[in-house]
Amino acid sequence: KKLQVALCGLGRYANLVREGLAASQYCQLAGIVTGTPAKAAAWRTDHRIPEKNVYSYQNFDKILTNKAIDAVYITLPNALHKEFTLRAARAGKHVIVEKPMALTEQDCQEMIAACKKAGVQLAVGYRLHYEPHHQEIKRLGQEKLFGQVRLIESSLGYRLAGISPDDWHLKKALAGGGPLMNLGVYCVQSSRYVLGEEPVAVTAQFGPVTMPELFKEVEESISWQLTFPSGAVCTSTTTSTCNIDRFFASADNGSFELSPGLSYGPFQGKSSQGAFNFPVLNQQAAQLDGIAPYLLEDKPLPAHISGEEGRKDLRVLDAIYKAARSGEKVTLR
Numbered sequence: 001k002k003l004q005v006a007l008c009g010l011g012r013y014a015n016l017v018r019e020g021l022a023a024s025q026y027c028q029l030a031g032i033v034t035g036t037p038a039k040a041a042a043w044r045t046d047h048r049i050p051e052k053n054v055y056s057y058q059n060f061d062k063i064l065t066n067k068a069i070d071a072v073y074i075t076l077p078n079a080l081h082k083e084f085t086l087r088a089a090r091a092g093k094h095v096i097v098e099k100p101m102a103l104t105e106q107d108c109q110e111m112i113a114a115c116k117k118a119g120v121q122l123a124v125g126y127r128l129h130y131e132p133h134h135q136e137i138k139r140l141g142q143e144k145l146f147g148q149v150r151l152i153e154s155s156l157g158y159r160l161a162g163i164s165p166d167d168w169h170l171k172k173a174l175a176g177g178g179p180l181m182n183l184g185v186y187c188v189q190s191s192r193y194v195l196g197e198e199p200v201a202v203t204a205q206f207g208p209v210t211m212p213e214l215f216k217e218v219e220e221s222i223s224w225q226l227t228f229p230s231g232a233v234c235t236s237t238t239t240s241t242c243n244i245d246r247f248f249a250s251a252d253n254g255s256f257e258l259s260p261g262l263s264y265g266p267f268q269g270k271s272s273q274g275a276f277n278f279p280v281l282n283q284q285a286a287q288l289d290g291i292a293p294y295l296l297e298d299k300p301l302p303a304h305i306s307g308e309e310g311r312k313d314l315r316v317l318d319a320i321y322k323a324a325r326s327g328e329k330v331t332l333r
């Protein structure tokens with residue numbers, strides 16, 4: 001049996017997830033949730049989705065009685081992740097929610113509690129956990145194959161061009177913030193999983209606003225520095241001003257890096273022992289096939305792909321914003 005997935009919010013990323021679903025071994029696109037009737041018609045035809053598996057945002061809760069759907073994959077704007085996770089959980093469906101998991105750590109806690117109470121599992125759509133370059137840097141860092149990592153530089157940004165000032169990514173209420181919510185979460189993630197530690201102190205600074213017509217509500221750029229219990233430091237920038245996509249780690253006896261390294265790839269990487277040589281894979285299919293067997297067999301998801309992982313990132317993102325706003329160092333216990 002394949003995991004029968006309903007995709008909720010049929011925008012840009014949902015189009016990549018549907019390709020991932022088509023390429024996956026253990027998942028099938030079984031239903032859709034959309035506010036746009038024309039999209040519903042097109043997706044139904046493309047994927048032979050029966051009418052009974054098509055929902056609007058209003059009647060979504062009726063999915064409770066639909067035995068043909070096992071899980072809901074939420075690709076809505078960030079602010080709606082919480083509402084639809086709570087509703088999916090109440091309907092008894094497993095949830096895969098896109099990053100960032102929610103707008104705050106507090107919201108993540110409520111989502112985790114709601115899924116636990118409903119007896120469903122909650123996964124976060126962290127595609128890089130299944131990507132071989134990232135599995136390698138995690139191994140090199142956590143197993144200390146070049147000794148203790150002392151310094152990480154991890155940055156991701158795209159020059160934002162041709163975006164409407166009305167796009168939800170620029171609205172605080174829907175996005176929660178700017179590139180930190182959208183892209184910076186990958187920088188935080190990579191530093192956490194390469195070190196296998198949680199940061200204890202955060203400093204951060206907002207960058208200049210070069211496109212004031214767009215960045216009225218959310219940051220255009222932000223830089224931050226995380227200190228970890230081992231003494232390792234990670235410095236990062238995420239930005240909508242220019243393109244950057246790289247990860248670099250310096251350890252006692254060597255270094256390793258990816259550039260490009262945090263986007264959709266294809267990635268290039270090397271360590272002080274030579275170039276990496278890993279296959280390019282469909283990141284969304286790999287992620288779906290990493291999650292689905294746990295849901296199908298009703299086994300608990302490993303912590304690093306569960307809602308707990310999303311919560312830990314939001315805890316750091318909350319602290320980064322707090323540090324940037326206050327200009328003070330924020331300590332995390």
Ligand code: NAD
Nearest residue numbers: 009010011012013014075076077078098099100125168182
């Ligand atoms: P998008 O704007 O292209 O799609 C959002 C969808 O939500 C649209 O279909 C829109 O119609 C619908 N929607 C429903 N209610 C809405 C409302 N009130 N306002 C605006 N849209 C509404 O966005 P996207 O780029 O597909 O991002 C969706 C989610 O996926 C975000 O949480 C984003 O962070 C995440 N994402 C993840 C990755 C990844 O690599 N894992 C990449 C891109 C986006």
